Amino acid sequence: MQNHATRDLIVGLFVLVGLATLAYLSLQVGGIEFGAARRIRLEATFDDIGGLSVRAPVRIGGVKIGQVSAIGLDDESRPKVTLEVDDDVAISSDSSAAIRTAGLLGDQFISVELGAEDDALAEGEAFQFTESAFSIDKLVGRLVHDAGVSD
Amino acid sequence: MIGAIRELGARVTAGVEGLGRVARFGGHLVGAVPRPPSRFGFFVRALFDAGVLSVALICLSGFTVGMVLGLQLHTTLTRFGAEEGLGAVVGLSLVRELGPVLTGLLVTGRAGSAITAEIGAMKSTEQLDGLRMMAIDPLHFVALPRALALTIAMPLLNGLFIVFAIAGAYGVGVWRQGLDGGVYLSGLEDAVLFGDDVGQSLLKSLVFGLLLGLISTYKGHSCAPDAAGVARATTSTVVTASVCILLADYVITALWGV
Amino acid sequence: MRLAFGKRTVFDGMSCRMAKGKIHLLLGGSGTGKSTLLRMIGGLQRPNSGEIRVAGHLLSEKSERELGEIRKGIGMLFQNGALLDSMTVLENVGLPLREHLRQPWPEIATHVARVLKSVGLEGVEGLLPRHLSGGMLRRVAFARAIVMEPEILLCDEPFSGLDPINVSRIEDLLVELNRKLGLTIVVTSHHMASSLRMAHQMILLRRGGCVAGTPEELASSSDAEVTDFLGEDGRSYLARLHELRSGSAS
Numbered sequence: 001m002q003n004h005a006t007r008d009l010i011v012g013l014f015v016l017v018g019l020a021t022l023a024y025l026s027l028q029v030g031g032i033e034f035g036a037a038r039r040i041r042l043e044a045t046f047d048d049i050g051g052l053s054v055r056a057p058v059r060i061g062g063v064k065i066g067q068v069s070a071i072g073l074d075d076e077s078r079p080k081v082t083l084e085v086d087d088d089v090a091i092s093s094d095s096s097a098a099i100r101t102a103g104l105l106g107d108q109f110i111s112v113e114l115g116a117e118d119d120a121l122a123e124g125e126a127f128q129f130t131e132s133a134f135s136i137d138k139l140v141g142r143l144v145h146d147a148g149v150s151d
Numbered sequence: 152m153i154g155a156i157r158e159l160g161a162r163v164t165a166g167v168e169g170l171g172r173v174a175r176f177g178g179h180l181v182g183a184v185p186r187p188p189s190r191f192g193f194f195v196r197a198l199f200d201a202g203v204l205s206v207a208l209i210c211l212s213g214f215t216v217g218m219v220l221g222l223q224l225h226t227t228l229t230r231f232g233a234e235e236g237l238g239a240v241v242g243l244s245l246v247r248e249l250g251p252v253l254t255g256l257l258v259t260g261r262a263g264s265a266i267t268a269e270i271g272a273m274k275s276t277e278q279l280d281g282l283r284m285m286a287i288d289p290l291h292f293v294a295l296p297r298a299l300a301l302t303i304a305m306p307l308l309n310g311l312f313i314v315f316a317i318a319g320a321y322g323v324g325v326w327r328q329g330l331d332g333g334v335y336l337s338g339l340e341d342a343v344l345f346g347d348d349v350g351q352s353l354l355k356s357l358v359f360g361l362l363l364g365l366i367s368t369y370k371g372h373s374c375a376p377d378a379a380g381v382a383r384a385t386t387s388t389v390v391t392a393s394v395c396i397l398l399a400d401y402v403i404t405a406l407w408g409v
Numbered sequence: 410m411r412l413a414f415g416k417r418t419v420f421d422g423m424s425c426r427m428a429k430g431k432i433h434l435l436l437g438g439s440g441t442g443k444s445t446l447l448r449m450i451g452g453l454q455r456p457n458s459g460e461i462r463v464a465g466h467l468l469s470e471k472s473e474r475e476l477g478e479i480r481k482g483i484g485m486l487f488q489n490g491a492l493l494d495s496m497t498v499l500e501n502v503g504l505p506l507r508e509h510l511r512q513p514w515p516e517i518a519t520h521v522a523r524v525l526k527s528v529g530l531e532g533v534e535g536l537l538p539r540h541l542s543g544g545m546l547r548r549v550a551f552a553r554a555i556v557m558e559p560e561i562l563l564c565d566e567p568f569s570g571l572d573p574i575n576v577s578r579i580e581d582l583l584v585e586l587n588r589k590l591g592l593t594i595v596v597t598s599h600h601m602a603s604s605l606r607m608a609h610q611m612i613l614l615r616r617g618g619c620v621a622g623t624p625e626e627l628a629s630s631s632d633a634e635v636t637d638f639l640g641e642d643g644r645s646y647l648a649r650l651h652e653l654r655s656g657s658a659s
Contacts, residue, residue: 004196011195014203018307021314022353029242029317030345057341064341188508273493280453281491284484285505285553286477 039066040087043126044097044110049079050133051108052099058083058110065089068110083110090120096129108133176290176369180298183291193296201262201297202304206311208261209254213312216249217241217319224320225328234330238338241320246348248400250313255359255396258301258308259389263367266297267388270371271381279372294372298364305360306353313352351407358403359396366392425612425621427595429464432587432607435597436638437614443597444488446614447563450595451485452476463561481509484554486564490546492538492553498525499534502553509557524552529578544575551579555586562586564596580607613638 026032049071058066066085074080085091094115101108121127220241228234270293273279279289317339324330343349367388374384427433435443448454449461452468461468466479492501502524503517512520521534528548538546547567554562564583568576584607586592596608611627613620613635620627620635627635 004192007199008195010203011199014198014206015303015307018202018304018310021310022306025246025310025313025343025349025352026345029246029340029343030349031340031343032345032349055344055347188511276489276494277487277491278493280448281485281487281493283453283473283477284451284480285508285557286480287504287508288473288477 038087039084040121040123041069042083042085042091042121043124044081044083044130045074045126046079046081046099046130046132048132049081049099050101052081052110052133053108056107056109058085058112060089060112060114065112081110085112092117093119093121093125094128095121096131097127098131099133101134172373173365173369176372177365179290180295180365180368183288183295184299186291190292190296193292194299197296197300198304200265201258201300202307205258205261205304205308208257209308209312210315212253212257213250213315214319216253216312217245217316217321218323219319220244220249220316221320221323221328225324225330234328235334235338237320237324237330238335238340239342241317241324242339242343243348245313245316245320246343246352248404250309250316251352251355251359252396252400254305254309254312254356255363255400256393257312258305258360259363259367259392259396262301262304263363263392264385264389266301266367267371267374268381268385270294270297270368271374271376271384274372274374275376275378275381277376289372294368298361298368301364301367302357302360305363306356309352309356351403354407355400355403358399362395362399363392366395425619427593427610427612429593430587430591431609432583432594432596434608434611435595435614436611438638441614443614444565447485447565447595447597450561451483451563452480481557482559483561483563484557484559486547486551486554486562486567488565488569490538490550492546492550494538496537497534498536498538498541498549501538502549502556505553505557521552521556524556525549528552528582544571547571548575548579551582558590559592561593562595564594564598566597568598583607 052068052071054068054071056068057064058068066083068081069084070082072080072082081097083097091112092115094117096113096115098111098113099108100111221237224240225234225237228236228240270279273293279293282289282292321332321335324335325332370384370388370391374380435446437443445454449456449468450463452463452471455469463479464482468476468479471479492498493504496504499518499521502521503512503514506512506517506520507514518534522531525531525533525548528551530545530548530552533541533545533549538549541549547570551567554564562583567579567583571579583594583596587594587607608624611622611624613627615638620632
């Protein structure tokens with residue numbers, strides 16, 4: 001092949017623009033992070049996690065600080081949730097984790113209410129206080145049951 | 152009855168034979184990658200034909216698909232009072248499925264068919280035999296640069312498609328339907344993750360590019376050397392590649408986990 | 410060089426030899442497999458059974474890569490040129506030089522210009538095949554077939570569709586190549602006059618086999634099929650040619 005300077009330039013531009021879009025998707029939209037992991041893992045045990053799922057956000061006062069990375073059962077067969085949160089957020093050791101719902105029917109997320117202690121939770125530690133999911137099914141079920149009894 | 156069973160058997164045998172031939176062709180193609188001389192000039196030309204010439208189509212289609220998504224999803228989400236979720240829904244559906252699949256189908260129609268037609272025409276005018284008589288392997292000279300170009304171009308075009316679609320949905324959602332631009336973008340960025348979503352998108356588009364590259368060059372090389380044969384091979388490329396892309400999409404999605 | 414074909418629909422049990430350094434003319438009605446035979450000598454097609462030897466190599470036993478090595482010594486002129494239509498004349502003719510000798514383009518350009526000039530073309534290097542007339546196309550293809558200076562040249566219908574000037578130009582070239590470089594040339598042709606003038610040996614293909622011989626032998630043949638094929642014109646032409654040759658010899 002002989003010289004085709006203009007065409008080569010256009011092809012080069014195409015590759016650059018294509019790579020730029022992929023970079024935008026990976027870095028800005030996808031939120032890829034380079035370097036050492038800047039997240040710590042915390043655990044929380046609940047009585048009932050309702051419809052909480054993996055990848056659900058973890059928030060403090062509505063601000064996202066991490067997400068649910070795993071859901072399982074602990075040794076006593078109670079629901080155990082593993083959270084990944086940014087390590088630059090200090091979560092005091094007496095904080096509580098609650099499962100809340102965005103709006104009436106929205107997705108469930110974990111809301112962290114900060115405590116007053118000075119020392120923060122470290123990698124692998126668990127929340128002492130948790131609040132289970134507020135289940136609309138159970139509420140409705142109880143209402144119907146109560147109504148049936150009172151009749 | 153026995154005739155029908157025999158017919159079925161013949162079809163199955165033919166299908167398996169065809170698969171074997173494609174696999175052997177693919178093996179030769181992969182084997183030809185490291186073989187000198189380098190075909191970089193031809194690769195650049197093929198990248199121009201397959202990639203650059205598809206850019207306008209991909210950008211326009213992406214933008215249009217984005218606008219439609221913005222309109223449809225915003226209307227539907229408003230009924231549930233969840234219009235803030237537009238960014239998340241648009242982003243996830245585009246990055247995971249619509250981007251790679253639609254790009255794959257569009258490039259199949261735009262570039263894959265052209266590659267089959269070109270190679271088929273070269274075969275029917277004895278250009279491939281001419282190359283063989285010059286002791287030049289047509290697989291290495293003609294098919295390889297084109298198959299590689301499709302494999303490289305597909306993820307790049309996929310990226311373009313998704314970015315233009317995100318912009319299209321932004322245009323409709325924010326300017327026409329009055330959604331807050333920040334809410335749309337933060338919803339998008341919160342929902343889409345690199346590992347789960349962008350990675351899957353990249354893998355899919357790479358696999359689709361590879362499939363299309365293999366199918367379009369194979370169909371060109373194996374077509375009957377006349378006008379009708381080229382026409383059949385071109386149609387066959389579009390049909391086979393489209394079906395393969397959709398099947399591969401399901402397989403990757405299922406294996407990756409939703 | 411020996412050719413033998415086993416059972417095939419086109420050839421059935423035919424066998425012939427083509428001597429080195431001669432011009433061989435393949436004749437036969439359409440459908441008798443002239444082009445197929447040429448393609449088989451080039452290794453592009455394999456016989457269903459039987460064997461083809463080119464310069465001692467048994468083609469049917471060779472892999473495509475080994476065939477490539479043999480083909481470097483063979484030039485082939487296809488009926489419609491078979492030029493790569495996305496590449497310029499220079500790139501087309503220079504391609505084998507680039508691929509096998511790894512020459513730089515400026516060197517290739519001078520080499521190609523020289524070969525093109527020998528086929529009567531100048532200043533067409535930058536054109537694409539679709540910009541060329543049929544005669545120019547044929548001559549460019551001819552230039553590509555001889556650019557690597559092969560030992561064997563296979564020409565499929567080199568004269569069909571050409572005007573008389575181009576016919577005699579290509580004919581002269583073939584004779585010259587054969588005389589100067591000792592090229593073995595195999596030509597298929599319908600163009601009786603020029604083909605007969607230059608051929609050392611003629612091979613008439615027909616159903617089930619072939620008849621081979623010098624032009625003089627075939628002209629005096631009493632075989633009905635041979636006389637039919639040559640026709641009145643061919644035979645009288647050959648007779649005249651024979652007189653001319655014996656006249657110049659004495």
